[in-house]
Amino acid sequence: MSDPRAIGVFDSGVGGLTVVRSILDDLPREPVLYFGDTARYPYGPRTLEEVRTFAVQIARHLVERDVKMIVVACNSATAAAIEQVRAAVSVPVVGVIEPAVRAAVRATRNGRVGLIGTEVTVASGAYHDALARLDPGSEIALIGQACPAFVEFVERGDTTSPALLAAAERYLTPLQAAGVDTLILGCTHYPLLRGALHHVMGPEVLLLSSADETAKDVYEILGERGLLNEMTRPPDHRFECSGDPEWFAGLGRRFLGPEFLDADRVSLELSKSR
Amino acid sequence: MSDPRAIGVFDSGVGGLTVVRSILDDLPREPVLYFGDTARYPYGPRTLEEVRTFAVQIARHLVERDVKMIVVACNSATAAAIEQVRAAVSVPVVGVIEPAVRAAVRATRNGRVGLIGTEVTVASGAYHDALARLDPGSEIALIGQACPAFVEFVERGDTTSPALLAAAERYLTPLQAAGVDTLILGCTHYPLLRGALHHVMGPEVLLLSSADETAKDVYEILGERGLLNEMTRPPDHRFECSGDPEWFAGLGRRFLGPEFLDADRVSLELSKSR
Structure with a gap:
């Protein structure tokens, strides 16, 4: 049994490409169809209702393109929709929140887990909800911290400057004071800050990337349901965005790597956009 | 202070490119000079003395090329030399063994850690030596298992077939029986088997990639010693090999990604080669 259909992955922008990269590391024969909703990026300031509308619209678009599964590679969209x-x-x-929470429940030794993400993700309570669902009666303390400046540093390729490290220290000091031994990187941009986060948190703290954890879930689901592609020729990936394909492609090569070729602009029903 | 010199990385073949990839994720502004000793690959069957001679020869070559640090991205060479x-x-x-052992000491909850690698790496005892050095009087049980067939599967791009999963089950059953809660991927090819290893070991076992852990050490050392490159233009990487550059480039793009361009053939003093 071999299923040559693509895995559909979407995000509000380019961050979800770190999830694609982890998926392609684990599953180099699977084709991916990625959709970045860059015309309506970021989802942070949107209402819950808007994000739900966008997410369902994109998921239906991917299914029309005949994907075999959907990865919601966006913390805001996973939390909302x-x-x-x-x-x-x-x-x-599959979303990006539950896999990371499950890994944190397994990994923490002292029951104190940190969560970093955008303001909206941290404020949404979605990680706490997932913890309550996955570990009923959990004794784990999950301590959230919004890191609003990180996305901009990552998109500039700055992972080492004194300004970035100062921001990281400011954000992470409360988590260190709380004694967390495990840190969830709750934003798809943050795997690219791993070196800096490790430097600031110190070697005793385990960093969990939601990209890596989500990729493991994708592997499991395709395997269990007989949906793997067994063809050995290199798969063709496709990248679509709703905004400027040049901007998308420029950052895309940095986030994903070699598999990123050109991006196509695709117009969804954009009446709800700004 | 900004140091534009390259980070020198070497391996007997292409596997070390997974380490380069982790380094470039964390440090996108750092140029890398990679040397794959493909004419003398693999190092496994070589004598200790031969591997020491090769490793020192390559390290001197990299220093002549003016690198600012050296990463021995090869388990055999790290163990031997x-x-x-x-x-x-x-x-x-920096080698690839100590960073992974340090991470395992921090991560294990039950004190039972598995190690998978090539026959030579596992038999060398280098991981046990590192554990004794890093955690004196350690109460951690480190259980090694050679997985000789894995490299060939990875180089074929096969991470999901029934044959690969059967091999993984055969190799990993003793580690599951031993109750390990943490597994060190002690070969630079194995990060590309993460999905399969997770599938076979189950979600309770934490997988530690020596590539990711080594990259964190590189970040620390360059930062501490003021050796980071602060230039913001994209760095130029160079890839050299002692054997056929076509073979090297074909696998290199798969292992590393977009930063892999062409490979140059470089002859070291090859009198000791086969």
Whole structure:
């Protein structure tokens, strides 16, 4: 049994490409169709209702393109809309929150787990909800910290400057004071800050990338359901965005790597956009 | 202070490119000069004395090329020759074994750690030696398992077939029976098997990639010693090999990604080669 259909992955922008990269490391024969909703990026300031509408719209677009599963590679969209997406399509749907929380529950030794993400993700409570669902009666303390400046540093390629390290120290000091031994990187941009986060948190703290953890779930689901592609020729990936393909491609090569070729602009129904 | 010199990285073949990839994720502004000793690959069947000679020869070649540090991105060479390389050059030298062992000491909850690698790496005892050095009087049980067939699967791009999963189950069953909660991927090819290893070991076992852990050490050392490159234009990487550059480039793009361009053939003193 071999299923040559693509894995559909979407995000509000380029961050979800770190998830694609982890998926392609684990599953080099799987084709990916990525959609970055760059015309409506970022989702942070949007209302819950808007993000749900966008996420369902994109998921339906991917299913029309005949994907075999959908990865919601965006913390905001996972927090707001994972259940709505699951209800809207008949293919398996994976988000980025539950895999990272599950890994943290397994990994922490002292029951104190830090979470860093955008303001909206941390304020949404989605990680706490996932913890309550996955570890009922959990004794784990999950301590969130918004790191609003990080995305801009990553998009500039700055992972080492004194300004970046000062921002990291400012954000992370409360988590160190709280004694966390495990840190969830709750934003798809943050795997690219791993060196800096490790430097500031110190070697005793385990960093969990939601990109890597989500990729493991994708591997499991495709394997269990007989949806793997067994063809040995290199797969063709496709990259679509709703905004400027040049901007998208420039950052895309940095986030994903060699598999990123050109991006196509695709117009969804954009009446709800700004 | 900004140091534009390259980080020198070497391996017997292409596997060390997974280490380069982790380094470039953390440090996108650093240029890398990679040397794959493909004419003498693999180092496994070589004598200890031969591997020491090769490693020192390559390290001196990299220093002549003016690198600012050296990463021995090869388990065999790290096991055999890390101290010889340190004695031969005046730049900082990092291997792949100590970073992974340090991470395992921090991560294990039950004190039972698995190690997978090639026959030679596992038989060398280098990981046990590193554990004794880094965690004196350690109560951690480190259980090694050679996985000789894995490299060939990875080089074919096969990470999901029934044959690969059967091999993984055969190799990993003793480690599961031993109750390990942490598994060191002690070969630079194995990060590309992460999905399969996770599938077979189950979600309770933490996988530690020596590539990721080594990259964190590189970040620390360059930062501490003021050796980071602060230039913001994209760095130029160079890839050299002692054997066929076509073979090297074909696998190199798969292992590293976009930063892999063409490879140059460089002849070291090859009188000791087969």
